[in-house]
Amino acid sequence: MLVATDLVKRYGDVQALDGFTLSVAAGEIVGLLGHNGAGKTTFVEIVSHLIRPDGGRVTIDGRPPSAARGEVGVAPQHLALYPSITVREHLELYGRLAGLRRTALHEAIEELAVVLRLTEIMDRRTGRLSGGQQRRTQAASALVHRPRLLLLDEPTAGADLETRQAMLDVVKQRAGEGAAVVYTTHYLPELTELRATIAVARSGRIIARGACDELLRDLPGEVRVTLDGEEEIAVSTSDPAAALVDLLGRVNRPVTSVDVRNPSLDDLYRSLAVTHAA
Amino acid sequence: MLLDPAPRRLGVLDALHRIGALARHNLIIRLRDPGQMISYVAMPMVLMLVLKPLYVRALDQGVAQIATGLMVMFSVFAISMAGNAILSERTWRTWDRLRVSRAPAFELLIGKTLPLFVVMIAQQAILIVYGCLAIGLPVPPSPPLVLLAIVIWAFALLSLGAVLATLVRSHGELSVISDVGALTLSSLGGALVPLSIMPGWAQAAAHVSPGYYALDMMQAAVRGDAAGVVPSAAVLLVLGLAAGAFAARRLARGWGRGGLL
Numbered sequence: 225m226l227v228a229t230d231l232v233k234r235y236g237d238v239q240a241l242d243g244f245t246l247s248v249a250a251g252e253i254v255g256l257l258g259h260n261g262a263g264k265t266t267f268v269e270i271v272s273h274l275i276r277p278d279g280g281r282v283t284i285d286g287r288p289p290s291a292a293r294g295e296v297g298v299a300p301q302h303l304a305l306y307p308s309i310t311v312r313e314h315l316e317l318y319g320r321l322a323g324l325r326r327t328a329l330h331e332a333i334e335e336l337a338v339v340l341r342l343t344e345i346m347d348r349r350t351g352r353l354s355g356g357q358q359r360r361t362q363a364a365s366a367l368v369h370r371p372r373l374l375l376l377d378e379p380t381a382g383a384d385l386e387t388r389q390a391m392l393d394v395v396k397q398r399a400g401e402g403a404a405v406v407y408t409t410h411y412l413p414e415l416t417e418l419r420a421t422i423a424v425a426r427s428g429r430i431i432a433r434g435a436c437d438e439l440l441r442d443l444p445g446e447v448r449v450t451l452d453g454e455e456e457i458a459v460s461t462s463d464p465a466a467a468l469v470d471l472l473g474r475v476n477r478p479v480t481s482v483d484v485r486n487p488s489l490d491d492l493y494r495s496l497a498v499t500h501a502a
Numbered sequence: 503m504l505l506d507p508a509p510r511r512l513g514v515l516d517a518l519h520r521i522g523a524l525a526r527h528n529l530i531i532r533l534r535d536p537g538q539m540i541s542y543v544a545m546p547m548v549l550m551l552v553l554k555p556l557y558v559r560a561l562d563q564g565v566a567q568i569a570t571g572l573m574v575m576f577s578v579f580a581i582s583m584a585g586n587a588i589l590s591e592r593t594w595r596t597w598d599r600l601r602v603s604r605a606p607a608f609e610l611l612i613g614k615t616l617p618l619f620v621v622m623i624a625q626q627a628i629l630i631v632y633g634c635l636a637i638g639l640p641v642p643p644s645p646p647l648v649l650l651a652i653v654i655w656a657f658a659l660l661s662l663g664a665v666l667a668t669l670v671r672s673h674g675e676l677s678v679i680s681d682v683g684a685l686t687l688s689s690l691g692g693a694l695v696p697l698s699i700m701p702g703w704a705q706a707a708a709h710v711s712p713g714y715y716a717l718d719m720m721q722a723a724v725r726g727d728a729a730g731v732v733p734s735a736a737v738l739l740v741l742g743l744a745a746g747a748f749a750a751r752r753l754a755r756g757w758g759r760g761g762l763l
Contacts, residue, residue, distance in 0.1 A: 300595065307594070323519075
């Protein structure tokens with residue numbers, strides 16, 4: 225669905241993208257990770273046709289971004305709402321711009337209102353909503369026309385638990401219906417819940433891409449055993465369960481606590497950052 | 503081979519539908535924050551009443567001077583309305599959100615500016631009608647000519663406002679430039695005091711002010727002098743087209759990440 229190859233973008237002295245390559249299939253959720261300045265937002269802006277790359281190529285369903293507008297739903301990193309306009313009026317505007325009319329528009333709005341828990345606030349102006357409600361309104365604006373490609377740039381930044389859960393639910397639902405999703409975030413557990421393919425960006429390029437399990441396979445987990453409530457033994461290992469069995473077989477003192485931690489996305493992220501910094 | 507006209511017609515209808523949605527949306531925004539609009543209509547109305555006796559005593563065409571002069575002056579102030587409307591899209595970050603939609607740049611621009619254009623035309627038309635009803639401005643012999651002059655002047659103002667919005671970095675900057683600029687340009691153009699009694703340097707400098715051409719065109723239109731309307735209308739049209747093209751180019755490309763205070 226989305227194929228980006230060797231994208232290059234420079235802002236003055238800053239190399240925002242430097243050979244950024246990423247593809248996303250229909251129905252796939254790609255969780256795009258990276259520090260601030262890794263190139264995530266620049267990538268989203270290029271795919272949205274807001275800026276042009278200095279080099280490289282992007283196609284959406286085989287077409288350039290300029291020809292695929294309307295197939296794309298974008299929820300930008302920063303809130304982009306009209307404060308004096310209600311939630312319903314936002315959805316009507318973006319729905320109409322995408323070509324929805326009357327019944328189709330009404331049904332799309334009502335469905336999103338339920339899924340994103342907006343029903344109670346549909347006729348309130350967005351300037352008077354909480355941050356989480358504004359985030360959900362912004363996401364709804366991106367989703368109202370059922371785009372085939374969703375670009376969600378940190379959609380849950382600063383959001384409350386209700387907003388985060390609603391967002392994850394709707395992203396899973398849309399991916400289940402066949403939408404390709406690019407989801408940038410700093411909240412790694414969200415990507416685990418979304419069962420997303422992970423892509424890690426650093427210095428304007430993708431340095432790792434794959435299923436979460438694959439990427440975590442070679443990373444060490446940790447076993448921590450406390451003896452007599454005093455002495456603590458910690459073992460870093462790729463197989464924490466086996467290491468625990470081995471450890472318990474060797475000690476002859478009372479074990480007061482056991483902590484087994486499998487490798488997480490945080491570990492992956494830190495490991496890749498260290499590797500590439502070196 | 504025959505070409506099927508259906509998709510093309512559908513494309514035009516879709517475009518009209520999108521422009522309609524944008525215009526409706528922008529009209530709602532305007533109507534929910536009507537303060538500027540109201541003050542730029544009410545203030546000249548009050549001033550016309552208060553200043554009329556003075557102008558009638560001082561000038562042969564005192565009523566026409568005060569009615570058209572204040573109309574031009576406060577319509578220049580309305581530049582800030584256009585500027586604010588466009589600058590707000592930038593500060594709210596909504597312009598880029600619209601650019602991602604199916605609507606191409608020209609539809610976004612038309613949808614954005616159409617309600618402003620209507621508001622500006624309404625402001626000027628109301629002031630002319632008020633001039634006739636409240637301070638005795640003679641009813642123009644050719645209302646269509648007056649309407650044409652109003653449309654041309656509104657177009658030029660809208661374009662100038664759009665240019666300002668693409669150049670300034672904050673609402674504060676826009677306010678300073680549009681207010682000081684409006685007062686200077688309209689005064690220099692003869693909106694408050696007729697050019698004939700202004701100092702020589704001011705009479706020479708007046709020709710760089712759009713207010714001068716607007717006033718000249720408007721007074722000719724009110725007299726029903728079609729030939730007198732043409733030269734100034736041409737200058738304002740060229741100015742409006744040039745400014746509009748510049749603003750459209752800037753807006754179509756967006757602002758990127760920089761430029762705001």
